[in-house]
Amino acid sequence: MVLDVDGLRMRYGSSDVLNGVSFQARSGEVVALLGPNGAGKTTTIEILEGFRTRSAGRVEVLGTDPARADERWRARVGVVLQSWRDHGNWRVRELLAHLASYYLPYRRPWDADALIGTVGLADHANQKIKTLSGGQRRRLDVAIGIVGSPDVLFLDEPTAGFDPKARQEFHELVRRLDTTVLLTTHDLGEAEKLADRIVILAGGAVIADGSVPELALRIAGEDEVRWRQNGKRHVVSTSDSTTFVRELFSRHGEAIGELEVHRASLEDTYLTLVREYEEAGR
Numbered sequence: 001m002v003l004d005v006d007g008l009r010m011r012y013g014s015s016d017v018l019n020g021v022s023f024q025a026r027s028g029e030v031v032a033l034l035g036p037n038g039a040g041k042t043t044t045i046e047i048l049e050g051f052r053t054r055s056a057g058r059v060e061v062l063g064t065d066p067a068r069a070d071e072r073w074r075a076r077v078g079v080v081l082q083s084w085r086d087h088g089n090w091r092v093r094e095l096l097a098h099l100a101s102y103y104l105p106y107r108r109p110w111d112a113d114a115l116i117g118t119v120g121l122a123d124h125a126n127q128k129i130k131t132l133s134g135g136q137r138r139r140l141d142v143a144i145g146i147v148g149s150p151d152v153l154f155l156d157e158p159t160a161g162f163d164p165k166a167r168q169e170f171h172e173l174v175r176r177l178d179t180t181v182l183l184t185t186h187d188l189g190e191a192e193k194l195a196d197r198i199v200i201l202a203g204g205a206v207i208a209d210g211s212v213p214e215l216a217l218r219i220a221g222e223d224e225v226r227w228r229q230n231g232k233r234h235v236v237s238t239s240d241s242t243t244f245v246r247e248l249f250s251r252h253g254e255a256i257g258e259l260e261v262h263r264a265s266l267e268d269t270y271l272t273l274v275r276e277y278e279e280a281g282r
């Protein structure tokens with residue numbers, strides 16, 4: 001296991017934010033940590049990064065407790081921080097080459113120019129960081145996160161503020177990375193595209209953990225089938241749209257037109273699971 005979290009608790013003052021969170025990630029897996037505002041996603045990720053001390057529970061990242069980790073461990077962990085505003089006067093290539101040199105005693109970092117090309121900043125390599133646009137800045141943040149060729153990468157809301165094209169390019173970049181990733185996002189389409197597994201946090205605990213289809217199975221009657229027959233529109237909800245459509249055609253054949261099947265999106269599933277959780281707590 002690259003990430004192994006068991007019974008993680010975090011208390012700020014008298015307020016319990018994490019009440020026994022457990023989840024794991026295998027090598028190469030992309031896991032999306034979802035949950036409402038204030039659910040504790042950033043807290044969890046900061047504990048795993050070794051930036052925050054937990055109250056209780058067991059946490060291992062690459063087999064090591066982040067609270068007791070050394071530089072060798074840190075060199076294997078990539079972190080995408082919000083933004084490197086204090087490095088505004090550095091130029092893109094200069095900063096990446098400088099950061100890469102930190103990793104040399106431990107592992108082989110990315111070549112600065114190859115990395116700049118990979119994150120789509122080739123035209124901006126000599127530009128000062130403070131002059132980059134928001135999306136270009138975020139690409140640089142990602143470059144900083146992966147410059148040491150990390151074995152695990154933490155991304156906290158990586159595409160907040162991206163335009164649709166930058167977002168798509170970022171998704172392609174993450175898919176090309178051969179590393180374990182834990183990301184938080186409020187963009188459920190992004191989670192659906194990138195994540196092998198979804199972990200939903202609510203009320204300080206994990207309320208769901210599985211692949212997108214596995215989570216969709218937990219909510220019933222979610223597929224919607226629409227078609228036109230003899231000039232009339234029909235809409236039916238079903239838990240098994242494949243069987244439904246097969247029977248529809250065997251019964252009515254060529255009378256069926258304009259067929260559409262809508263499966264539950266991760267957004268539908270997420271909203272249902274969080275609502276069910278909230279209703280159960282009332």
Ligand SMILES: Nc1ncnc2c1ncn2[C@@H]1O[C@H](COP(=O)(O)OP(=O)(O)OP(=O)(O)O)[C@@H](O)[C@H]1O
Binds near residue numbers: 036039
């Ligand atoms: N240093 C702190 N001291 C006290 N309370 C804190 C501290 N940091 C976070 N909290 C509280 O802990 C809870 C979880 O915060 P956290 O930032 O981990 O949530 P999140 O899931 O990342 O939220 P969002 O989706 O809004 O980014 C919130 O209620 C927040 O107010």
